[in-house]
Amino acid sequence: MPFLRNAWYVTAWSEALIKDPIRITILGEPVAIFRNDEGEAVALGDVCPHRFASLSQGKIHGDTLECPYHGLRFDRSGACVHNPHGDGVVPPGARVRSFPLIERHHAIWIWPGDPALAEPASIPDFSVYDRSDIVSSRDYLHVDAHYELINDNLLDLSHAAFLHPFLTTEGFAGRSRAKVEQDGRAVHSYLWNDDEPLTPLFRLVWDGDGDRVDMRSHMHWTAPSNLFLDVGITEVGGEPEDGPWLPSAHLLTPETETSTHYFWMVGRNRQPENDELGGILHNGIKQAFETEDEPMIARVAANMAGRDFWSLRPAILAGDAAAVRARRMLAKLIREEDQPVAQAAE
Numbered sequence: 001m002p003f004l005r006n007a008w009y010v011t012a013w014s015e016a017l018i019k020d021p022i023r024i025t026i027l028g029e030p031v032a033i034f035r036n037d038e039g040e041a042v043a044l045g046d047v048c049p050h051r052f053a054s055l056s057q058g059k060i061h062g063d064t065l066e067c068p069y070h071g072l073r074f075d076r077s078g079a080c081v082h083n084p085h086g087d088g089v090v091p092p093g094a095r096v097r098s099f100p101l102i103e104r105h106h107a108i109w110i111w112p113g114d115p116a117l118a119e120p121a122s123i124p125d126f127s128v129y130d131r132s133d134i135v136s137s138r139d140y141l142h143v144d145a146h147y148e149l150i151n152d153n154l155l156d157l158s159h160a161a162f163l164h165p166f167l168t169t170e171g172f173a174g175r176s177r178a179k180v181e182q183d184g185r186a187v188h189s190y191l192w193n194d195d196e197p198l199t200p201l202f203r204l205v206w207d208g209d210g211d212r213v214d215m216r217s218h219m220h221w222t223a224p225s226n227l228f229l230d231v232g233i234t235e236v237g238g239e240p241e242d243g244p245w246l247p248s249a250h251l252l253t254p255e256t257e258t259s260t261h262y263f264w265m266v267g268r269n270r271q272p273e274n275d276e277l278g279g280i281l282h283n284g285i286k287q288a289f290e291t292e293d294e295p296m297i298a299r300v301a302a303n304m305a306g307r308d309f310w311s312l313r314p315a316i317l318a319g320d321a322a323a324v325r326a327r328r329m330l331a332k333l334i335r336e337e338d339q340p341v342a343q344a345a346e
Contacts, residue, residue: 002334002338003027003028003224003254003334004113004223004224004330004333004334004337005027005112005113005114005337006111006113006114006117006337007111007112007113007122007223007224008102008109008110008111008118008122008123008124008226009026009027009109009110009111009112009225009251009253009254010107010108010109010110010226010251010253010261010263011024011026011031011033011043011101011108011109011110011253012024012033012107012108012263013106013107013108013138013140013263014103014106014107014108015106015138016140017033017034017035017041017108018035019035020034021033021034021055021056021057021058021060021065022034022056023046023054023056023057024253024255024261025255025256026110026112026253026254026255026261027112027254028254028255028256028257029045029112030045030046030047030054030056031043031044031045031046031099031110032044032045032046032054032055032056032065033056033101033108033110034056034060034065035060036060036062036063036064036076037060037062037063038063040076041101041103041108042063042065042076042098042101043098043099043100043101043110044065044074044076044078044096044097044098044099045078045096045097045098045099046096047096048067048069048070048072048096049080049093049094049095049096050067050069050070050072050091050094051069051070053067053068053069053070054068055067055068055074055096061073063075063076064076064081064082066082070084070085071084071085072084072094074095074096076098077098078095078096078097078098079094079095080094080095098115099111099112099115100115100118102120102123104120104123104126105123105126105127105129105130105249106129106130106136106138106265107126107251107263109123113337124222124226124228126228126249126265128247128267129247129249129265129267133269133272134247134267134268134269134272135267135268135272135278136265136266136267136268137265137266137278137282138263138264138265139263139264139265139282139286140261140262140263140264141262141264141289141290141294142255142259142260142261142262143259143260143262143294143297143298144258144259144298144301145258145259145260145297145298145300145301146254146257146258146260146301147224147225147252147253147254147260148225148309148327148330149297149300149301150225150250150252150260150262150297151221151225151227151252151323151326151327151330152320152323152327153293153296153297154219154221154227154229154250155187155189155219155221155227155322155323155326156189156317156319156320156322156323157189157191157217157219157319158173158176158317158319159319160172160173161173161174163288163292163293163296164288164292164293165200166199166200166201166284166287166288167199167200167201167285167288168199169196169197169198169199172193172196172199173319175193175196176191176192176193176217177191177192177193177194178190178191178192178318178319178321180321180322180325182325182329185222185223185329185333186220186221186222186223187220187221187322187325187326187329188218188219188220188221188322189218189219189220189221189321189322190216190218191216191217191218192214192215192216193214193215193216193217194214194215194236195212195213195214195236196212196213196214196215196233197211197212198211198212198213198233199215201246201281201284201285202215202233202244202246204277204280204281204284205244205246205268205270205271205277205281206233206244207244207270208234208235208238208243209235210235210236212236213233213234213235213236213243214233214234214235214236214237214238215231215232215233216230216231216232216233216240217229217230217231218230218231219322221322221326223326223329223330223333224330224333225251225252225253225254226249226250226251226252227249227250227251227252228247228248228249228250229247229248229249229250230245230247231245231246231247231248232244232245232246232247244268244269244270245267245268245269245270246266246267246268246281247266247267248264248265248266248267248285249263249264249265249266250262250263250264251263251264251265258301258306262289264285264289266281266282266285268281309327
């Protein structure tokens with residue numbers, strides 16, 4: 001199962017990278033991430049070319065990362081710039097890979113593909129979390145499954161009616177109006193539920209009259225695996241911008257073919273000073289991910305036993321339209337990315 005390499009993936013939340021280097025495996029490749037003395041985030045291949053120690057276990061010296069085994073130091077370009085042994089001459093081949101890195105929207109983004117193609121403008125827009133009227137919290141989950149299974153899960157929100165009682169109400173899926181659109185490298189899944197009973201989640205932030213609302217659940221997927229959920233409620237017949245809003249980001253970074261780094265962030269436009277409310281919302285959503293979604297997706301992956309998704313001839317439901325489009329788009333993008341490599345080898 002190949003990956004799309006010419007794309008931006010999240011490696012860490014900004015606040016998680018403070019003092020010590022971090023090791024993260026991305027698309028099967030171990031990477032060391034650290035902040036230099038200027039506070040800038042740097043990403044290097046984590047394996048020292050001398051005796052293959054992990055640079056992420058080393059020390060930061062200015063703009064360099066020192067190998068913990070023999071003290072070779074590597075700058076942000078990946079070049080070895082310090083050899084503490086013998087005459088100090090740097091041996092040929094003493095270099096590690098350097099990755100383009102951008103810090104934006106509370107996250108540190110890496111480009112594992114061709115550095116010449118790394119365009120910062122192609123980072124998905126999550127600037128909503130930079131707004132002063134939105135307060136947000138962030139978290140991380142490790143999932144033992146291929147990342148496309150998580151794409152499937154997020155693009156088909158009808159599962160919430162059966163798997164997430166805190167997030168929906170009984171019969172939610174059957175009452176939804178749906179539409180799916182596709183443009184460029186994105187798929188958009190729109191769900192509307194009109195005159196809907198308040199869900200347990202939204203009851204926490206509801207400040208309107210009555211206990212019935214109009215609800216929207218719009219998931220926006222950008223290839224290969226960055227998703228934004230626009231979910232909010234308003235009084236029946238009201239304007240969307242007037243009601244409580246809980247926008248959430250779901251940023252999936254493939255670790256290996258069988259595991260995924262799941263970075264998520266949730267915001268709210270109500271009671272920004274209420275830390276207790278923020279904690280309840282965060283923990284409720286976290287519980288849904290960790291005790292409901294993750295075990296289900298991991299079991300699905302185990303049942304598939306490494307077999308190709310389409311080879312299993314899955315039954316297709318109405319709610320699968322967005323996920324099917326995303327899978328086909330992603331497969332096409334990966335094929336197109338691999339074509340120049342294949343042609344060069346001929």
